Amino acid sequence: MKLISVVSPCYNEEGNVEALVERVRSLFAQLPQYRYEHILIDNHSTDRTVELLRGLAATDPHVKVICNARNFGHIRSPQHAILSATGDAVVVLLSDLQDPPELLFEFLREWEAGYPIVVGVKRTSDENAMVYSVRSIYYKLxxxxxxxxxIEHYTGFGLYDKKVIEILRNDFKDPNPYLRGQIAEIGLPHKEVYYNQKRRTRGITKNNFYTLYDMAMLGITNMSKVPLRLVMLGGFLCAAFSLVLAFGYLIAKLIFWQHFQLGLAPIMVGLFFLGSVQLISIGIIGEYVGSIHSIVQNRPLVTERERINFD
Structure with missing residues (x-):
């Protein structure tokens, strides 16, 4: 019997973990041809999530729990759980239940048909329309x-064959892994399964402007060098514009020597413009330098405080 590993990252999800485990258990009760393990990694929750996970693990040997020593962020913690899975296939299912666990049936069907990667893609979403539009623009960028x-509107929700997990485990050594970019970089055949993402019914989202910005910049810096080249191109364009402007003022001064005055406004505008370009350029370069710094440090994805039911 093939083993399916379901991985669910948690952080302050006391309102969802019991329903999540029960829904996964119900799904596999309809799939007797598979064995399964449900790995829930807690990212140092401050509510009753860990207490509830202990209770669930005590009554169900399929439930395996990893408790992090501290909060390692919403990128590193899920990746650590994925790499801890031992199944023939690994399913990533978030704990907020916005992504329907019932898609597991279709994921497994497509996997058995030969696709090593089956991903859930949000065709529509019940979230704020403006947020969904901004995400669409970001994916196109x-x-x-x-x-x-x-893959547009793909958040990591999906199924991955064990050979894909082995590639992630052995070939990618990024301490801040961008799973969506890694899957795209691997390039193995994939199948897209479309669904409507529901609103969160319990608890509040853990994503804020900073976490969304962090993930967006991580996606850009991990997958493209174009911004660095745009910085250089912008420098050349600004230099050319400044040179043309300088010649223009020189010609105007020579022609209208007695009447033409330079004034402070063009100087101030030019200084602020060039200063802004420099700050943006330094920021973009800093993002790449920060990524290099993280890789050089070679720190582990997380430090575990405890494992439950892995024996």
């Missing part, structure tokens, strides 16, 4: 910046 085929 990423597609323009890289020659790797990017």
């Amino acid at each position: 990423i597609a323009k910046l890289t020659d790797v085929k990017v």
Whole structure:
């Protein structure tokens, strides 16, 4: 019997973990041809999530729990759980239940048909329409910046064959892994399964502007060098514009020597413009330098405080 590993990252999800485990258990009760393990990794929750996970693990040997020593972020923690899975296939299912666990049936069907990667793609969403539109623009931007085929509105929800997990485990050594970019970079055949993402019914989202910005910049810096080249191109364009402007003022001064005055406004505008270009350029370069710094440090994805039911 093939083993299916379901991985669910958790952070302050006391309102969802019991329903999540029960829904996964119900799904596999309808799939007697498979064995399964449900790995829930807690990213140092401050509510009753860990207490509830202990209770679930005590009554169900399929439930395996990893408790992090501290909060390692919404990128590193899920990746650690994925790499801890031992199944013939690994399913990533978030704990907020916005992504329907019932798609597991279709994921497994497509996997058995030969697809090593089956991903859930949000065709529609019950979230704020403006947020969904901004995400669409971001995915199109990423597609323009890289020659790797990017899957739009794919958040990591999906099924991955064990050979894909082995590639992630052995060939990618990034301490801040961008799973969506890694899957696109691997390039193995994939199947897209479309669904409507529901609103969260319990608890509040853990994503804020900073976490969304962090993930967006991670996606850009991990998948493209175009921004660095745009910085250089912008420098050349600004230099050329400044040179043309300087010649223009020189000619105007020579022609209208007695009447033409330079004034402070063009100087101030020019200084602020060039200063802004420099700050943006330094920021973009800093993102790449920060990525290099993280890789050089070679830190582990997480430090575990405890494992439950892995024996």
